[in-house]
Amino acid sequence: MTRKTHISIKHISKVFPDGTRALHDINLDIAEGEILVLLGPSGCGKSTLLRTIGGLEQKSGGDIYFYNKEVSQVPVEDRNVGFVFQNYALFPTMTVRENIAFGLKLRKMAKAEISRKVDSLLEMMELVEHAEKKPRQLSGGQQQRVAIARVLAIEPEVLLLDEPLTALDAKLKEYLRIELGQMLRKLGITAIYVTHDQLEAMSIADRIAVMNLGVIEQVDTPERIYSSPKTDFVADFIGRINCVKGKMVSGADGLFVDLGFIQLPAPSGTEKRAGDEVNAYLRPEDIELVGTKADNSGNIIQAIAEQCIFMGDCYHVVARAGNEEIFFEVPNGARIKIGETVQVKLNAEKLIVL
Amino acid sequence: MRRLANTLFLGPTLLLFGLFFILPMGMLVIFSFQGADGFTLDNYIQILTNPRYSKSLWNSFWLSVVVTAGTLVLSGLIAFFLARTEFKGKNLYMTLITFPASLPGVVVGFMIIVLFGNTGVVPMLTRQITGKAIGSFAYTITGIFFAYLYFMIPKIVMTVHGAVVEFDRRLEEAARTIGANELQALLYVVIPTLAPAFISAAAISFYTSMGAFGTAFTLANQFEILPIIMYTDFTLNFKIGSASAIAILIGVICVTLNMVSRVLLEKE
Amino acid sequence: MGNSIVSKAFKVLAFVLILLTSAFLIVPIIFTVLGSFSAYWGQTMFSRGLTMRWYEYVFYYYGHTIKITLLISAVTVVVNTILGSMAAYKVCMAKNAHSKWIKFFEEILTLPTAIPGIAIGLALAQAYAVMRQSGILILIGHIVFTFPLIFRTVTGALRSTNFRAVDEAAASLGAGPIRRFFTVIFPAIRVSVLSGAINVLLLSLGEFNITFFLYTPFLMTLPVGMYESYASLRIEVGSAFTTLFLVLAIPLSLLLNRLNKSKTM
Ligand SMILES: Nc1ncnc2c1ncn2[C@@H]1O[C@H](COP(=O)(O)OP(=O)(O)OP(=O)(O)O)[C@@H](O)[C@H]1O
Numbered sequence A: 001m002t003r004k005t006h007i008s009i010k011h012i013s014k015v016f017p018d019g020t021r022a023l024h025d026i027n028l029d030i031a032e033g034e035i036l037v038l039l040g041p042s043g044c045g046k047s048t049l050l051r052t053i054g055g056l057e058q059k060s061g062g063d064i065y066f067y068n069k070e071v072s073q074v075p076v077e078d079r080n081v082g083f084v085f086q087n088y089a090l091f092p093t094m095t096v097r098e099n100i101a102f103g104l105k106l107r108k109m110a111k112a113e114i115s116r117k118v119d120s121l122l123e124m125m126e127l128v129e130h131a132e133k134k135p136r137q138l139s140g141g142q143q144q145r146v147a148i149a150r151v152l153a154i155e156p157e158v159l160l161l162d163e164p165l166t167a168l169d170a171k172l173k174e175y176l177r178i179e180l181g182q183m184l185r186k187l188g189i190t191a192i193y194v195t196h197d198q199l200e201a202m203s204i205a206d207r208i209a210v211m212n213l214g215v216i217e218q219v220d221t222p223e224r225i226y227s228s229p230k231t232d233f234v235a236d237f238i239g240r241i242n243c244v245k246g247k248m249v250s251g252a253d254g255l256f257v258d259l260g261f262i263q264l265p266a267p268s269g270t271e272k273r274a275g276d277e278v279n280a281y282l283r284p285e286d287i288e289l290v291g292t293k294a295d296n297s298g299n300i301i302q303a304i305a306e307q308c309i310f311m312g313d314c315y316h317v318v319a320r321a322g323n324e325e326i327f328f329e330v331p332n333g334a335r336i337k338i339g340e341t342v343q344v345k346l347n348a349e350k351l352i353v354l
Numbered sequence B: 001m002r003r004l005a006n007t008l009f010l011g012p013t014l015l016l017f018g019l020f021f022i023l024p025m026g027m028l029v030i031f032s033f034q035g036a037d038g039f040t041l042d043n044y045i046q047i048l049t050n051p052r053y054s055k056s057l058w059n060s061f062w063l064s065v066v067v068t069a070g071t072l073v074l075s076g077l078i079a080f081f082l083a084r085t086e087f088k089g090k091n092l093y094m095t096l097i098t099f100p101a102s103l104p105g106v107v108v109g110f111m112i113i114v115l116f117g118n119t120g121v122v123p124m125l126t127r128q129i130t131g132k133a134i135g136s137f138a139y140t141i142t143g144i145f146f147a148y149l150y151f152m153i154p155k156i157v158m159t160v161h162g163a164v165v166e167f168d169r170r171l172e173e174a175a176r177t178i179g180a181n182e183l184q185a186l187l188y189v190v191i192p193t194l195a196p197a198f199i200s201a202a203a204i205s206f207y208t209s210m211g212a213f214g215t216a217f218t219l220a221n222q223f224e225i226l227p228i229i230m231y232t233d234f235t236l237n238f239k240i241g242s243a244s245a246i247a248i249l250i251g252v253i254c255v256t257l258n259m260v261s262r263v264l265l266e267k268e
Numbered sequence C: 001m002g003n004s005i006v007s008k009a010f011k012v013l014a015f016v017l018i019l020l021t022s023a024f025l026i027v028p029i030i031f032t033v034l035g036s037f038s039a040y041w042g043q044t045m046f047s048r049g050l051t052m053r054w055y056e057y058v059f060y061y062y063g064h065t066i067k068i069t070l071l072i073s074a075v076t077v078v079v080n081t082i083l084g085s086m087a088a089y090k091v092c093m094a095k096n097a098h099s100k101w102i103k104f105f106e107e108i109l110t111l112p113t114a115i116p117g118i119a120i121g122l123a124l125a126q127a128y129a130v131m132r133q134s135g136i137l138i139l140i141g142h143i144v145f146t147f148p149l150i151f152r153t154v155t156g157a158l159r160s161t162n163f164r165a166v167d168e169a170a171a172s173l174g175a176g177p178i179r180r181f182f183t184v185i186f187p188a189i190r191v192s193v194l195s196g197a198i199n200v201l202l203l204s205l206g207e208f209n210i211t212f213f214l215y216t217p218f219l220m221t222l223p224v225g226m227y228e229s230y231a232s233l234r235i236e237v238g239s240a241f242t243t244l245f246l247v248l249a250i251p252l253s254l255l256l257n258r259l260n261k262s263k264t265m
């Protein structure tokens, strides 16, 4: 399925008046109806990029297109973007109803139509009984729904959400994460969603753009971001992963990665060549404890257990293999003593070499 | 020991306030209800019925209203400017424009003489440019109006500046993204949200203008506003009763509005 | 598009108003200082040269008002610093600090700043007419009127941190109230006390409204003297007199600014 490109960002950069370089040559295409998540550590420029797209911040260079139309001269109020802020920014002096109706009133819509529309949004967001309350009388989750209803009222072309769940407690966050994802899908609206929470990103995104220090490191589906990170930063930032320094060597039947304690076949399609110094990554779930009398199909190493931490549903094991430390998880049944030598099998097919 | 400490810490203050604040103010209240033969409300009634007093009440009221309106607009502009613009020398600028708040009323009057007196800066300047002196109104009601602005603006800038700085700009941005232009965002979101601070500022400005004396007296000691009328009644006409009644009236207005402004600011 | 023109026009207007207002506030102060050195305040400021004549005049005829004001203000500051911080301490540390009585008491002690000076002046002048000649009434008026400034600052400082706990800790170690106040509490709030004291000093130096009801021709304060010079003397004399006042007031208010900044940091 190829969809029309909705938002196209070309070479956007942003330098704040105080000299802070927040964005550096950002390129990104977002398809119609797509949910794109901007993910990255604090201060990496996610909000700045989102605000620049929304017109709340002036870009320093580059262009932003909505359907091939350059929008940097279009003032915020005419861009027709719905912006949901982290703390919702509800108007404290207005009731829930007035908050939602505000954009429609500005559009000089007829009174009857406004109230019809607001009523249907109140219903959709399950806010009917709170319609006449002021924002401060609402819970965090309710405020968040008002914030979304307020922007949906103007039927925005694009929805921009800046950490809409961060201010909520963990339980509610988990619930709303699913809810919000479903709602965005149902609306079929193009959405850019900023978060620094990976779980949130994974569960909501069609594609994730991982940002670091003002640049986009990788844009991909959540699955590919997880399974084939393109840069060290992405590999390290997403999920938990073992990282071992290695060297490419050529062996009898092709290219291998020498990790010191073992040589693993290099992933197919790698651009590395023999002699290259590399970082090899393997996720803990791709390391499996095998019995002492296990099959000798290869890629099995001996390691000395150094730590064994109970995690509830499993044990987290840190073990020494040669000069390297690796970690993995073992099921509750398998008791490992510290100092014991264990045998583990590395799933070489999942090896990532960067 | 405890008792001794209490007496030591609070005793002198209590004595001072009892003798030189509560007692005199109480006597002022009594005087204000005293007529030629005992208790009377005449002193208060005449403020509304006797043209000499009702006119000055009217003048005081309107002067305060106009000063308050002008002060709110100009101080509001400056407070927003200070909160939202970064420039070199901002600290110095802030120090300079808030300094007049610490000037005594008489000096404020003099500042107006320097600007708008017969040989003031503005008339002199306009004469050099246009050949005709314009703006030598220091000794008129216009002069008093400007003088009151002169001490109210710095004070109100300081009062509202904090609220403006703390105003969450995302509210404004939220309004913009759902279709409000800058002016609409200001009108429908920023000002209503800051309303408590501005109403409180208005209360302060109004009561300060109602009770101010030195400034007006410096510029026009014949001008008919309540504080000057009160002074004249006391010193020249020896009408203790009516002077006291005016003082109490102004005092009540000031204390009430002072309370209003404090409650509103605390809400913030 | 129309909107953006309106908001541009609005911005330009706002900027012009800000400029004019700033000039309005600052220009007369500058001209006052310049004028005080000008031999003749005319078309151009120094057309007839510079002079110190006006200062000599002020010192000769009004020197005593400066002395009296300095004396009254000094006594006011000392008395209020002591009374104000002790009262604040007692009010904040009282066992029943949140009782209605304490609240009411606090209201009374802060009332003098809310009541216009002329009302207080009139009240004192009527109640203690006999004391007027001695001048002590002016001093008392100043003390009562400026008391709330230091009282409020210090109560604010005491409440902003949990001094009750500190005070109770010291008490549990056996320190009496006076000792606690001077060894534990006072050192921690001295910046606030200082800024309150400067506030008192500034207000007292410039106090006119109360004093005007209480002064006698032989006991005239600086602001009353200034008033007289404005009303009946050349503008150059008024300028010199005002400049002398500014010389007192400007350093104090700069210091106050500095203190307030260091407090909030
Ligand atoms: N108005 C501003 N002036 C100067 N620097 C700014 C401004 N706003 C943001 N920055 C800087 O730009 C960089 C990116 O900020 P941004 O708010 O986009 O980060 P973020 O990725 O959204 O972080 P967070 O997850 O903490 O919200 C940071 O270094 C920040 O300090």
Ligand SMILES: [Mg+2]
Binding pocket: A046, A047, A048, A162
């Ligand atoms: Mg952010």
